Amino acid sequence: MQPGKLQPGEVVVDSIIRDDLNQFARMVWDTPEDISKSHPQGFEYIDLRGCLAGFEDIFGGSIEEKILVRDEYRIAAQELQTARYHRGAYVTGQPGIGKSLFLVYLLVQLLRQGCKVAVHDSSHQYYVVFTFEELVAFYPLTYKTPLATGGSMWALSDSSLEHNGAPPACFFASPKRIRLIQATSPEKQRWHEWSKQAKAECYVMDIWTAQEIANFACVRPFSFRAKPKEMTSTLLDHDVQRMVDLEKKWGGVPRILMTYLQKSDQQIENWYHHRAKVAIRKCQNMVQSIVDKSLSEGLEAPSQFYFCRPADYATSSIDRTEICATVPTHTICNILGRALQELSIAIRLEFFTALSQLSDTRQAAGFIRQALWDH
Secondary structure, eight states: TTTTOTTTTTOOOOHHHHHHHHHHHHHHOOOOTTEEOTTTSSOOOEETTSSSSHHHHTTOOOOEEEEEHHOOOOOOHHHHSSSTTTEEEEEEETTOOOHHHHHHHHHHHHHHHHHHEEEETTTTTTEEETTTTTTTEETTOOOOHHHHSSSSSEEEEEEOGGTTOOOOOOOGSSSEEEEEEEEEOHHHHHHHHHHHHHHHHEEOOOOOOHHHHHHHHHOOOOOOOOOOGGGOOOHHHHHHHHHHHHHHHHHHHHHHHHTTTTSOOOHHHHHHHHHHHHHHHTHHHHHHHHTTTOOOOGGGTTTGEEEEEEETTTTTEEEEEEEEOOOOOOOHHHHHHHHHHTOHHHHHHHHHHHHHHHHHHHHHHHHHHOOOOOO
């Protein structure tokens, strides 16, 4: 495609966005080392500096300059290319773990394999098509011709919580030659209808490990204690350790942990103590909503007490097609145990019954019961 020349049916977009995405596509194909880089600490990350504006546009502003390549991303990218997911998948999990960022990683991998890929973010009325011949083209959602020609295609759709996201463009799921991968919060209205019609499978992504949180802090240093020119390795190392300490207490969700960086430990604990009784009363509803993949924004605060994880996550037979609820850390278990002291026996019974019904939450129930007795 000649630079600046529109394809039939294309929409006009900002030239900066078009240039950024064309530059990204060229780097993936011609100089992949400019996109995928190795950090001195021994992990891989995707560097989008120089083409960030384009990604902020098609992914609604939720994209970082540097994206840590998690093992979860590698596993998911391999699994989603198997026959099990030939009808597509909705990728879900705990809010704030980087499902949108996974789509960027998957896009890079698919383009390297020579695949034709369409990308749609639920905040836009157009989708973007990446092909080796044409680089990048932008089409309105009503224009289906590019999706019905040129053989098989992947479609990546971001319906994440930040965008107040809707389900993916409906016609993405209709042609059998299109493998649609949707990143979504576990909110039923976003994934249920299209996946039911397309017979697409669920893929549950797990929360972050302590090592991944440390790597994330290395890639995206956050020192709020000094101006950029005054930052030193000591300050950045301190931020890495701070993130690891926060993960141990509050669980491996980067979006949550980043909001805690400028708060003291006491401020964070007070936040949990003030909301623990609400989380206890909503336990049964919350746990069932997680298992049913039907969370709602009204349950946002309790979702910091109860996390979504793949079923049987602690075993070798992890099930990525089912989701389970868990209380992520001993610290949160202790806070819930202390809060239970001030609640009635009936509420305690209802709470422990809800946790004991599912194998993945029984262990947490034991920790919380012990905390209740200890206090």
